[in-house]
Amino acid sequence: MLVTSAAHRDARPREEAPPSADGLTVGRAAALVGVSVKTLHHWDAIGLVRPSGRTWAGHRVYSGDDVARMHRVLVYRELGFPLAEIGRILDDPDADERDHLRRQRAQLVERIDRLRKMLDAVDRMLEASGRGMRLTPEEQVEIFGADWRPAWVEEAEERWGDSAQWAQYAERAAAMSPQDWRDVKxxxxxxxxxxxxxxxxxxxxxxxxxxxxxxxxxALMSRYFDCTHAMHACIARGYVREPGFADYYDAFAPGLTVWLRDVIFANAAAHGVDPQTAAWE
Incomplete structure (x- = not known):
């Protein structure tokens, strides 16, 4: 039995030998570097990483150098290089990998800086969204007049609460004192x-x-959010289209709403903005 068992062990296929004997099968290579078998098949098809070894039975396997190339591909891919460019870099004997990496590092530093700024902006938005106007309903009526409805603030938040401009408004409004609001009024x-x-x-x-x-x-709009000339034109269009705004401005002078729209449009055009096609940006 011992001899028979030994014979069976000696006769087992070479495919089951330790990976270092002939190389790695596609499944083992994929598991080692952390990609899918489908990915390795794709890299093989486009000539990016091809298995260069063969087993005694003729099966193609990945050598140690192949696996090292896979890791280099993964590094470049993580840095944002397209696969075609990665192949050119790895196959060009005159390519300066260090120069490529230095340039990519500089881009990564810029990306990290942008992401940090975005994170800071999101944090400010989260903080501001929970604050908003600090005036009580009574203070709002006292400052803005008897016609003021405190519910307008909530209605505006429901309408524009997801916008960057509302986040700016909430942040700025939260920092304003009752006297600041009186000055704005x-x-x-x-x-x-x-x-x-x-x-x-x-x-x-x-x-x-x-x-x-x-x-x-x-400038008055910009007290609440950064209002560009394009945004200003969009606001003016809204004044004419929405009855509530038209009623509000025409109460100061008949025809004021349309006149104000035309004034804002002309000023926007003087600053290079087509008021008819202006977008909220």
Missing amino acids: AETDALHADLAAACRAGVAPGSAAANALAERHR
């Missing part, structure tokens, strides 16, 4: 009075006086 009242007076006087959109008023209006 006074600034708003003064602007509305000047807009109404200019509309009644027939100030032409595109004139220096009208453009100055448009910039004051945009």
Whole structure:
């Protein structure tokens, strides 16, 4: 029995020998480097990493050098190189791998810096989203007037709460004191009075006086979020389209809503923005 068992052990296929005897099968190689068998088959098909060894039975296997090439491919792939470029780098005898890696490292540093800034922005958004306006409903009515409805803040958050501009508003609003809001209200009242007076006087959109008023209006919007000229044009379109806004502005002067839209449009055009096609950006 011992002799028979020994004979069976000696007669077992070479495929079952330790991996170092003839190389690694595709399954073993895939498990070793942490990719799928399908991935290795694809790399083989495109000539990126081909098994260079053979077993006694003629089966193709991966040698130690092949596995080392796989790891290099994985490094370059993780750095963002396309497979075709990886193949050129690995196969070009004149290619300077260190130079490629140095350039890729510089790009990674820039990417890390951008991601850190994005993370900081997200953290600020998370913090700000839980704060918003710190005024009580009573303070809101006292500052903004008897026609003010505190529910408007909640309605605005439901509508725009997922936007970056709302996050800016929430962050800035949370830092404002009741006196800061009183100052904003006074600034708003003064602007509305000047807009109404200019509309009644027939100030032409595109004139220096009208453009100055448009910039004051945009600056007021920028107290809450960074308002570009394109965004300003989008806001002006909304004033005319939504009855609530039209009623609000026309209460200061008949026709003020349309006039204000035209003033904002002309000012946006003077800054290189097509107000008809302007996008929220």
